[in-house]
Amino acid sequence: MKxxxxxxxxxxxxxxxxxxxxxxxxxLVAAVAAAVIIQTAEKLQQNAQTTGADxxxxxxxxxxxxxxxxxxxxxxxxxxELAPGSDDIPPANVDWSIICAxxxxxxxxxxxxxxxTAALVTATGNxxxxxxxxxxxxxxxxxGGIVNCLPTANQAHTLLIQSLSGGFTEETLDYSSxxxxxxxxx
Numbered sequence: 001m002k003x004x005x006x007x008x009x010x011x012x013x014x015x016x017x018x019x020x021x022x023x024x025x026x027x028l029v030a031a032v033a034a035a036v037i038i039q040t041a042e043k044l045q046q047n048a049q050t051t052g053a054d055x056x057x058x059x060x061x062x063x064x065x066x067x068x069x070x071x072x073x074x075x076x077x078x079x080x081e082l083a084p085g086s087d088d089i090p091p092a093n094v095d096w097s098i099i100c101a102x103x104x105x106x107x108x109x110x111x112x113x114x115x116x117t118a119a120l121v122t123a124t125g126n127x128x129x130x131x132x133x134x135x136x137x138x139x140x141x142x143x144g145g146i147v148n149c150l151p152t153a154n155q156a157h158t159l160l161i162q163s164l165s166g167g168f169t170e171e172t173l174d175y176s177s178x179x180x181x182x183x184x185x186x
Contacts, residue, residue, distance in 0.1 A: 054166075061089045061167035065159075066134065068173060068185040074145030076173075076185065078137045079115065086167065088128040091121050093164040096139060098173070100149035100157040105139075112137045151179040 062083040069077045076098075082089075091109035098105045112121045115134040121127065129135065140146060149157050154177055161169040174186050 061086045061094065061129075061163035061165050063094065063161045063163075063167065063169045065169065065171050068159075068171075070151050070179055070181055070183050070185065071138070072145070072181055074140070074147070074150055076139040076146065076151065078139055079134060080137065081134050082129055082131045083167070084131060086131050087165060088126070088130045089163055089165060090128050094129065095162050096137075097160045097162075098139070098146065098149040098157050099160065100152075100155070103148035105146045105149050107140065109137055111140075151175050151185070153177050153179050 064081050064083050066079040066081060068079075071077045091112045094109040096107055096109070109129065110120070110122060112129065112135045113119060114121065115136050121129060121135065151173075153175060155175050157173045157175075159169075159171045159173050161167075161171075176183065176186070
């Protein structure tokens with residue numbers, strides 16, 4: 001008796017399994033690539049936010065000098081405003097320095113008053129410097145006057161203003177040949 005075996009090899013199933021393995025591998029690669037792209041996008045967004053916040057801090061509470069007058073021999077009188085977009089800030093958190101060949105004088109903005117009033121900013125409203133308001137500030141140190149960098153004819157001194165939140169202003173005080181009381185500084 002002869003046995004009739006009619007078995008054929010089944011290659012179709014092997015091709016299907018191979019295709020499924022390749023398909024799963026592609027899905028895994030796509031998932032890893034998507035995770036890398038999402039992580040990179042998130043990191044870039046965080047860096048952009050940090051950079052934007054740093055830039056905003058550098059511009060916030062920047063002081064714009066309107067005028068500088070010499071009211072007395074050892075004093076300057078500054079009229080100023082906060083730059084647009086500045087944050088409200090207590091006057092004690094804004095410092096000034098005048099730098100010259102003889103050294104430096106420094107102080108803070110605690111003596112600032114709103115133009116037209118005698119009341120200090122700390123005694124008015126919310127006690128803070130705010131945008132849209134013009135202020136006056138007598139520049140004198142704790143001893144009551146400028147000591148090292150007195151207004152001197154035909155000289156230039158550097159006025160630096162720094163707020164604790166990052167705003168920075170630098171102005172050159174160019175004194176003319178007349179530094180008598182009432183003269184403007186350019």
